[in-house]
Amino acid sequence: MRVLVAMSGGVDSSTVAGLLAxxxxxxxxxxxxxxxxxxxxxxxxxxCAGQDIFDARRVADHLGIPHYVIxxxxxxxxxxxxxxxxxxxxxxxxxxxxxxxxxxxxHDLATLARDxxxxxxxxxxxxxxxxxxxxxxxxxxxxPARDQSxxxxxxxxxxxxxxxxxxxxxxxxxxxRREAARLGLPVAAKPDxxxxxxxxxxxxxxxxxxxxxxxLTPGEIVTEAGEVVGRHDGVARYTVGQARRLGAAARAGxxxxxxxxxxxxxxxxxxxxxxxxxxxxxxxxMNWLAEPxxxxxxxxxxxxxxxxxxxxxxxxxxxxxxxxxxxxxxxGQACVFYDExxxxxxxxxxxxx
Amino acid sequence: MIxxxxxxxxxxxxxxxxxxxxxxxxxxxxxxxxxxxxxARRRLEDAREAIATRFGAPPGAVVFTSGGTEADAxxxxxxxxxxxxxxxxxxxxxxxxxxPGAAILRVGRDGVADLGALRDLLEGPPALVCLMAANxxxxxxQPVAEAAALCRARGARLHVDAVQAAGRIALDxxxxxxxxxxxxxxxxxxxxxxxALLLAPAAPDLTxxxxxxxxxxGRRGGTPPLPAIAxxxxxxxxxxxxxxxxxxRDAIERAAVAAGAVVIGAAxxxxxxxTCLALPGVRAETQVIAxxxxxxxxxxxxxxxxxxxxxxxxxxxxxLGPLAGEAIRVSLxxxxxxxxxAAFAAAYRQVAERLARVPA
Numbered sequence: 001m002r003v004l005v006a007m008s009g010g011v012d013s014s015t016v017a018g019l020l021a022x023x024x025x026x027x028x029x030x031x032x033x034x035x036x037x038x039x040x041x042x043x044x045x046x047x048c049a050g051q052d053i054f055d056a057r058r059v060a061d062h063l064g065i066p067h068y069v070i071x072x073x074x075x076x077x078x079x080x081x082x083x084x085x086x087x088x089x090x091x092x093x094x095x096x097x098x099x100x101x102x103x104x105x106x107h108d109l110a111t112l113a114r115d116x117x118x119x120x121x122x123x124x125x126x127x128x129x130x131x132x133x134x135x136x137x138x139x140x141x142x143x144p145a146r147d148q149s150x151x152x153x154x155x156x157x158x159x160x161x162x163x164x165x166x167x168x169x170x171x172x173x174x175x176x177r178r179e180a181a182r183l184g185l186p187v188a189a190k191p192d193x194x195x196x197x198x199x200x201x202x203x204x205x206x207x208x209x210x211x212x213x214x215x216l217t218p219g220e221i222v223t224e225a226g227e228v229v230g231r232h233d234g235v236a237r238y239t240v241g242q243a244r245r246l247g248a249a250a251r252a253g254x255x256x257x258x259x260x261x262x263x264x265x266x267x268x269x270x271x272x273x274x275x276x277x278x279x280x281x282x283x284x285x286m287n288w289l290a291e292p293x294x295x296x297x298x299x300x301x302x303x304x305x306x307x308x309x310x311x312x313x314x315x316x317x318x319x320x321x322x323x324x325x326x327x328x329x330x331x332g333q334a335c336v337f338y339d340e341x342x343x344x345x346x347x348x349x350x351x352x353x
Numbered sequence: 354m355i356x357x358x359x360x361x362x363x364x365x366x367x368x369x370x371x372x373x374x375x376x377x378x379x380x381x382x383x384x385x386x387x388x389x390x391x392x393a394r395r396r397l398e399d400a401r402e403a404i405a406t407r408f409g410a411p412p413g414a415v416v417f418t419s420g421g422t423e424a425d426a427x428x429x430x431x432x433x434x435x436x437x438x439x440x441x442x443x444x445x446x447x448x449x450x451x452x453p454g455a456a457i458l459r460v461g462r463d464g465v466a467d468l469g470a471l472r473d474l475l476e477g478p479p480a481l482v483c484l485m486a487a488n489x490x491x492x493x494x495q496p497v498a499e500a501a502a503l504c505r506a507r508g509a510r511l512h513v514d515a516v517q518a519a520g521r522i523a524l525d526x527x528x529x530x531x532x533x534x535x536x537x538x539x540x541x542x543x544x545x546x547x548x549a550l551l552l553a554p555a556a557p558d559l560t561x562x563x564x565x566x567x568x569x570x571g572r573r574g575g576t577p578p579l580p581a582i583a584x585x586x587x588x589x590x591x592x593x594x595x596x597x598x599x600x601x602r603d604a605i606e607r608a609a610v611a612a613g614a615v616v617i618g619a620a621x622x623x624x625x626x627x628t629c630l631a632l633p634g635v636r637a638e639t640q641v642i643a644x645x646x647x648x649x650x651x652x653x654x655x656x657x658x659x660x661x662x663x664x665x666x667x668x669x670x671x672x673l674g675p676l677a678g679e680a681i682r683v684s685l686x687x688x689x690x691x692x693x694x695a696a697f698a699a700a701y702r703q704v705a706e707r708l709a710r711v712p713a
């Protein structure tokens with residue numbers, strides 16, 4: 001069949017293109033230009049494309065498949081980067097990869113795939129699609145260390161039906177690299193990409209500050225009782241549940257403290273005991289990949305943590321989650337529900353106030 | 354594959370290929386004193402005379418360059434020194450990048466430069482005006498002779514980028530009255546790697562961009578690429594106008610319009626081989642990809658080195674709004690046939706039917 005492969009220039013999506021082409025499918029490679037690489041890297045005169053687009057084209061050349069570069073800069077700026085900055089400015093900790101999957105990849109790129117007469121769109125994500133008589137299900141990857149199901153919770157049932165994830169059954173990343181090497185792909189030994197693609201060298205606060213200077217306005221660090229225990233240089237630099245950048249406030253009064261809340265309106269970072277936390281978490285923008293009904297299941301409130309037992313109740317505009325043990329849930333992060341390996345759905349964590 | 358992207362590069366003409374091969378078989382540097390050097394110099398000067406004759410210039414007016422971009426850059430560098438720069442809004446990046454900060458000469462919705470605006474812009478200190486003979490994306494012809502007269506009357510110089518016009522429409526440098534004119538070999542069916550800047554006799558002594566060993570009378574250093582230049586001259590001699598392509602282009606437009614397209618710049622005089630077709634509501638890059646997958650090579654916007662389809666500053670300058678991002682360029686090569694037109698028409702109809710949506 002005709003398949004569009006979203007090629008980032010990395011080893012994963014390159015291997016997907018190679019495997020599908022080898023299996024006899026008609027493969028069309030597409031790489032999204034999401035931002036001006038030259039501008040993001042701060043190097044004057046640097047090409048807007050960067051090494052990854054070059055690598056994707058070389059892989060496509062090697063495989064003998066057509067390859068196109070799509071200009072998604074404006075859409076990425078509006079739907080992903082602006083949302084990223086606005087979320088931080090509101091005292092949240094956003095997940096831009098989820099927004100990108102929701103908009104640029106599984107909406108826009110999938111639309112292009114349909115326009116080009118493709119029957120499926122394939123990506124290099126580590127998740128499994130399991131077909132059942134009731135339709136496609138989304139499952140965790142076979143390799144728990146690589147599983148990306150948390151980042152794909154917002155994939156709609158229709159988008160899932162249209163998608164292929166050939167790497168979900170790979171035992172581990174080394175196996176993918178071996179496949180890439182076997183296929184002779186020039187990226188077989190390329191290092192994994194790190195962190196957020198549009199944030200150079202991890203200085204996300206700079207990106208946020210450019211778009212939302214208010215997010216970097218200094219303010220007070222206070223206890224839950226309102227006692228001022230320090231100063232900060234912008235709520236956007238803090239994440240609920242973490243102690244980073246608290247300085248002396250992290251130990252004020254002798255006890256260890258972490259961020260328990262971010263009050264963007266009053267520019268306050270609220271600190272408290274790491275054992276504090278909520279038993280009830282409300283979610284917005286729920287996406288269900290199973291029938292929406294009250295369920296006892298497991299959930300992950302962060303990308304990298306073990307699932308914990310929860311009860312979830314659908315509400316008119318989201319869901320309410322009851323946790324078995326209190327947790328410091330960071331607003332803006334995703335809460336994703338699982339039944340064993342299957343993703344049932346998920347939503348974004350709301351601030352408690 | 355049906356190749357309809359001649360404005361990116363023309364297929365090599367047989368006469369050019371023969372000339373390239375003949376020159377490749379020879380040895381010698383035109384700067385050398387021995388017999389081989391003399392033979393090479395003769396090849397070089399024969400080519401120079403052929404180019405000069407073909408475009409109505411004395412042989413001494415021809416400075417060989419690596420191509421159109423270098424010819425444009427050399428013109429701005431040499432003729433723009435100490436002058437205000439005025440460039441047409443739809444000029445190629447070869448000019449725009451060479452003249453940063455230049456005043457922009459606006460175009461109308463038809464893509465034609467506004468000569469009244471030029472008259473106003475020329476008030477003031479002496480200027481260099483850059484105006485292309487024909488636009489690469491729309492084929493729209495600019496009133497370069499009228500612009501030359503205006504410039505002359507105001508003490509301004511005029512550089513004409515004739516890269517797309519040369520070989521396709523009549524072009525007489527002396528009659529035009531411009532101070533310089535840029536040509537490119539591969540846009541008229543020669544090999545890539547050669548081009549020329551024609552300089553009017555009144556042009557000032559030219560300070561080179563690359564001085565090197567003083568070749569081209571000190572106007573452009575570096576050993577000239579004889580095979581490319583020989584092919585350039587042969588192609589120029591053979592490229593006798595593209596009038597034959599006008600009916601084919603018209604047939605393409607009729608088929609496209611029947612499928613829902615809008616012809617951009619249709620109200621202006623245009624190159625006979627070029628048409629710019631907008632399909633409302635459908636992104637240009639989607640059209641280009643869909644046609645490529647159907648075996649038809651066309652283009653859109655300015656091809657960036659990344660391969661992405663960048664938004665067209667040409668169509669934006671024409672005030673086309675969203676249509677600027679929804680137009681493709683079909684440019685017929687000298688070798689185009691009626692079968693090519695039929696293949697395009699069939700593929701375009703299919704693509705338009707599949708992609709056409711109600712514009713948002």
